[in-house]
Amino acid sequence: MAYEVTLPRLGWDMEEGALGGWLKQEGDYVNAGDLLFTVEGDKAIQEIEALDSGYLKFAPGAPSPGQKVPVGTLLGYLVTKEELASFGQSKPLAVQAASSAVIQKTTPKPVPVHPQDLSFQPEAHPRRIYISPYARRLAEGLGVNWQQVKGSGRDGRIMAQDVQATADRQATEKVPAVAPAPTPSVPVSAPATTRLPMTQVRRSIAEHMALSAHTTAPVTLNCEVDATELGVLRRQLKDDPAFAESPVPSYNDMLTKIAAQALLEHPEVNARIEGNDIIQFTSAHIAVAVDTERGLLTPVLRDVQSKSLRQIARESVVLIEQARQATISYEALQGGTFTITNLGMYEIEYFTPIINLPQCAILGVGQIVPKQVVVDVEREILAIRQRMALSLSFDHRLVDGAQAARFLQRIKRLIEKPYLWLAG
Amino acid sequence: MREMTYTDAAREGLAEEMALNPLIFVVGEGIGPRGGNFNTTLGLYDLYGEMRLRDTPISERGFSTICTGAAVLGARPVVDFMFLDFELDALGDIINQTTRIRWMSNGRLKAPVVFRGGVGIASTGPHHSSNLFSIFMHLPGMRVVTPVFPADAKGLLKTALRNEDPVMFLEHKKLLKTKGEVPESEYFTPFGKANIVRSGKDVSVVAISYMVIKALKAAQTLEKEGISVEVIDPRTLSPLDTDTILESVSRTHRLLIVDEDFSPCGAGAEITAQVMERGFYELDAPVRRVNGVFAPAPYSPPLEAAVVPNETSIAQALRDLSAE
Numbered sequence: 001m002a003y004e005v006t007l008p009r010l011g012w013d014m015e016e017g018a019l020g021g022w023l024k025q026e027g028d029y030v031n032a033g034d035l036l037f038t039v040e041g042d043k044a045i046q047e048i049e050a051l052d053s054g055y056l057k058f059a060p061g062a063p064s065p066g067q068k069v070p071v072g073t074l075l076g077y078l079v080t081k082e083e084l085a086s087f088g089q090s091k092p093l094a095v096q097a098a099s100s101a102v103i104q105k106t107t108p109k110p111v112p113v114h115p116q117d118l119s120f121q122p123e124a125h126p127r128r129i130y131i132s133p134y135a136r137r138l139a140e141g142l143g144v145n146w147q148q149v150k151g152s153g154r155d156g157r158i159m160a161q162d163v164q165a166t167a168d169r170q171a172t173e174k175v176p177a178v179a180p181a182p183t184p185s186v187p188v189s190a191p192a193t194t195r196l197p198m199t200q201v202r203r204s205i206a207e208h209m210a211l212s213a214h215t216t217a218p219v220t221l222n223c224e225v226d227a228t229e230l231g232v233l234r235r236q237l238k239d240d241p242a243f244a245e246s247p248v249p250s251y252n253d254m255l256t257k258i259a260a261q262a263l264l265e266h267p268e269v270n271a272r273i274e275g276n277d278i279i280q281f282t283s284a285h286i287a288v289a290v291d292t293e294r295g296l297l298t299p300v301l302r303d304v305q306s307k308s309l310r311q312i313a314r315e316s317v318v319l320i321e322q323a324r325q326a327t328i329s330y331e332a333l334q335g336g337t338f339t340i341t342n343l344g345m346y347e348i349e350y351f352t353p354i355i356n357l358p359q360c361a362i363l364g365v366g367q368i369v370p371k372q373v374v375v376d377v378e379r380e381i382l383a384i385r386q387r388m389a390l391s392l393s394f395d396h397r398l399v400d401g402a403q404a405a406r407f408l409q410r411i412k413r414l415i416e417k418p419y420l421w422l423a424g
Numbered sequence: 425m426r427e428m429t430y431t432d433a434a435r436e437g438l439a440e441e442m443a444l445n446p447l448i449f450v451v452g453e454g455i456g457p458r459g460g461n462f463n464t465t466l467g468l469y470d471l472y473g474e475m476r477l478r479d480t481p482i483s484e485r486g487f488s489t490i491c492t493g494a495a496v497l498g499a500r501p502v503v504d505f506m507f508l509d510f511e512l513d514a515l516g517d518i519i520n521q522t523t524r525i526r527w528m529s530n531g532r533l534k535a536p537v538v539f540r541g542g543v544g545i546a547s548t549g550p551h552h553s554s555n556l557f558s559i560f561m562h563l564p565g566m567r568v569v570t571p572v573f574p575a576d577a578k579g580l581l582k583t584a585l586r587n588e589d590p591v592m593f594l595e596h597k598k599l600l601k602t603k604g605e606v607p608e609s610e611y612f613t614p615f616g617k618a619n620i621v622r623s624g625k626d627v628s629v630v631a632i633s634y635m636v637i638k639a640l641k642a643a644q645t646l647e648k649e650g651i652s653v654e655v656i657d658p659r660t661l662s663p664l665d666t667d668t669i670l671e672s673v674s675r676t677h678r679l680l681i682v683d684e685d686f687s688p689c690g691a692g693a694e695i696t697a698q699v700m701e702r703g704f705y706e707l708d709a710p711v712r713r714v715n716g717v718f719a720p721a722p723y724s725p726p727l728e729a730a731v732v733p734n735e736t737s738i739a740q741a742l743r744d745l746s747a748e
Contacts, residue, residue, distance in 0.1 A: 134677045134708040153709070154748050160677060160708045 003052040003078040005059075009071045010039060010046060019075055020045050021065045024056050030078055037075065040066070054078030130157035141195050142167040201295040212357045217396035220352040220364075221405055225412040227368050227388035230254060233418045237309075249313040252288060252342055255365060256312055258414040260284035260304035261421065263338055266407040268399050270337050272358040278398060287336030287356060288316060290323040297323040298356060300336040344368060349389035360398045363411070364391035388415070425605040430574045431463050433606045434595065437578035438502070439468060440610070441585040442476065445500060448585060449476040451487050452504030461506045462542055462600055488514035488539070492522045495535040500585060507552045508541030508594060522590045523565035538584045538591045544634055544684055545721045545732050546597035553721035555685035557632065560592045561662045561694065567591040567615055568662040572636040574604040576659055579613025587615070596634035596684075616663035620672065624654035627742055628672040628679045631655060632691055635682040635733060642738035651746050661691055669695065670703045677708035680745050682738055687715035709748035714741045 007017055020038030024030055036050040057077045063069045077083075131139070131146055135158050139146035142163065149166050151158035198206070212218075230251065238248045249257075263270040267280040284305050287298040299319035301312060322328035339356040344367035353364040366389030375383040390411065394404040414420055428436070442448045449472075450465055456479035459466030469477045480487045484505065491501035505511045511518070522535045545553040560568045567589050571577040577595065584591040621636060622643055631639035636657045643653035654672055658665055673679050679699060681692035692713040699711060717731035 132677075132708040133705045137705045157748075159748075 289341035433574035505541035549723035550720035618665035
């Protein structure tokens with residue numbers, strides 16, 4: 001049986017090279033692993049070992065040493081003793097045909113020998129793994145470590161069906177979805193992930209927030225206010241028999257009322273941009289951020305300026321419940337002119353709320369904490385007061401810092417002196 | 425449902441619209457008493473006479489540009505080029521004036537001219553076989569329509585006659601005598617809405633114009649080999665219904681585009697780019713194209729057979745793509 005000896009490829013981009021010289025004589029018996037010939041590549045001369053055993057026979061018309069020829073050019077054969085005798089003598093054509101037939105069957109690629117020079121050894125580098133974009137995404141979704149998958153596509157490229165087959169096998173073998181750690185020669189795989197489809201609400205929030213972050217010029221003002229009197233008012237409302245049948249106004253309800261009053265007095269904040277114009281609103285539609293299982297929703301309390309605190313409390317209870325039960329209508333989430341968001345129940349004080357476009361501003365409400373404060377500097381009197389943190393984010397495109405500060409100052413004053421509401 | 429030929433169906437659409445709208449008229453060489461080289465206006469001269477079926481001298485640029493003026497003034501001209509290749513003599517004004525006047529006048533002027541003509545290789549040699557799809561797709565303001573089935577030939581021509589932009593209505597000559605079902609009641613086929621003419625789950629094929637017929641035959645062959653092929657007829661190349669193509673690719677994850685027109689900068693290149701841009705992570709294999717050979721159409725039948733995609737070459741491309 002004859003084996004072809006051809007010019008090997010010594011690097012992925014090598015297209016041609018030259019036979020440096022034979023290290024065996026024609027007719028010598030060569031064992032697999034013996035150094036057989038040298039190859040002149042671009043940078044170095046390399047010794048090449050035989051993959052098979054047999055008697056060396058130079059190919060008729062083989063390139064002479066130093067002559068550049070394409071990779072895969074036939075240099076010689078390794079043949080049996082009987083074949084050696086017949087080669088090039090009695091019936092060379094028949095044998096050549098036979099050997100090429102053998103070659104076709106046994107060596108699909110013209111790399112029948114291993115290079116000796118380590119620096120050229122392609123196996124020393126991890127093979128680049130080819131995988132289709134869809135197969136890669138599918139693998140991530142199914143938790144398949146695709147670096148371990150054997151590809152069946154062109155040149156071993158991993159296709160979706162290979163990933164699917166691996167996933168199916170893992171499922172039947174009841175192995176954990178995460179594949180075993182890769183071998184050292186393989187690049188470290190990405191950490192295991194869970195892929196969740198974005199819900200409609202999440203996507204809508206994502207788009208809305210990104211739009212706000214990219215288009216507004218947000219500034220956040222922080223201030224601490226004394227909410228002691230607000231607490232007193234809330235207790236009085238709670239104790240009032242008139243509220244036995246209807247919901248007691250929450251701090252949010254009271255802040256909604258306060259914000260509406262402040263907005264009417266500061267219409268520049270109760271505004272939005274439309275084209276090249278600023279539109280100011282004469283009524284205060286206040287959106288209240290509600291945390292629901294589906295994500296953040298902001299139902300709107302309409303015309304707060306003309307409603308009593310009792311009405312606001314009644315409406316907000318219904319809206320919040322609808323938001324949580326996912327029965328709220330699209331309309332009830334539209335048309336706000338200002339938003340209040342409260343993270344006090346999570347013991348947060350200050351934060352930077354993101355403006356709820358197309359509105360101009362949003363009031364972040366922090367937790368109410370009892371703190372020791374100076375109430376009379378002259379007489380050096382300290383007292384424990386209920387302090388509340390406020391964070392007002394506003395769009396600097398619409399209003400300036402001083403305007404927004406005056407607005408926040410007004411809110412502070414209305415919180416600290418609830419009797420002022422009576423004036424309307 | 426009744427069966428009609430492609431040409432008869434298109435002519436019925438033209439006749440219906442001409443009966444409804446007296447501002448529609450047709451110009452072209454031999455479209456008068458003779459009824460058109462491809463029977464596009466057969467019988468209409470007897471109904472509407474010379475005022476609305478006007479034979480012209482061999483002067484493509486002249487009559488196309490006159491029609492652009494007439495369209496701007498409110499008429500609805502149909503320019504019948506017979507072989508679409510002849511439109512090349514009028515292209516300067518079509519590009520510079522017809523497709524741009526609406527934009528240049530800030531929308532006040534419109535030039536809704538319907539340009540129609542036979543495209544494709546049909547034993548017609550280098551001067552009568554152009555497709556030129558991508559040249560027209562490259563013009564803002566131009567609608568490019570490639571009906572494949574008789575029903576669409578009628579429905580798309582009626583839509584073209586009510587469209588507000590210039591339309592390139594491209595009828596492959598090998599389709600003209602094909603028959604198909606055509607509804608009797610009035611209907612319009614919308615622009616920008618591709619038609620999935622065969623459902624499949626393994627590979628999607630977008631085939632353009634006559635190639636839809638060839639792709640359907642190749643799909644039948646492959647069904648016997650266990651490869652299920654979906655065939656999409658875009659119907660209009662501009663506007664192009666990329667959504668339907670992407671939706672199909674998101675099910676099959678493989679796409680072949682078959683176009684008799686040339687591959688460089690062709691319709692397939694545009695579709696490929698859009699699918700890559702919007703659907704990269706749906707692709708399980710590179711998008712492939714089968715195109716007519718990049719050479720003028722030969723007249724010799726054996727040479728012609730060698731340059732046009734056929735069901736064998738399409739089937740082989742589908743096999744390769746499935747194993748890719």
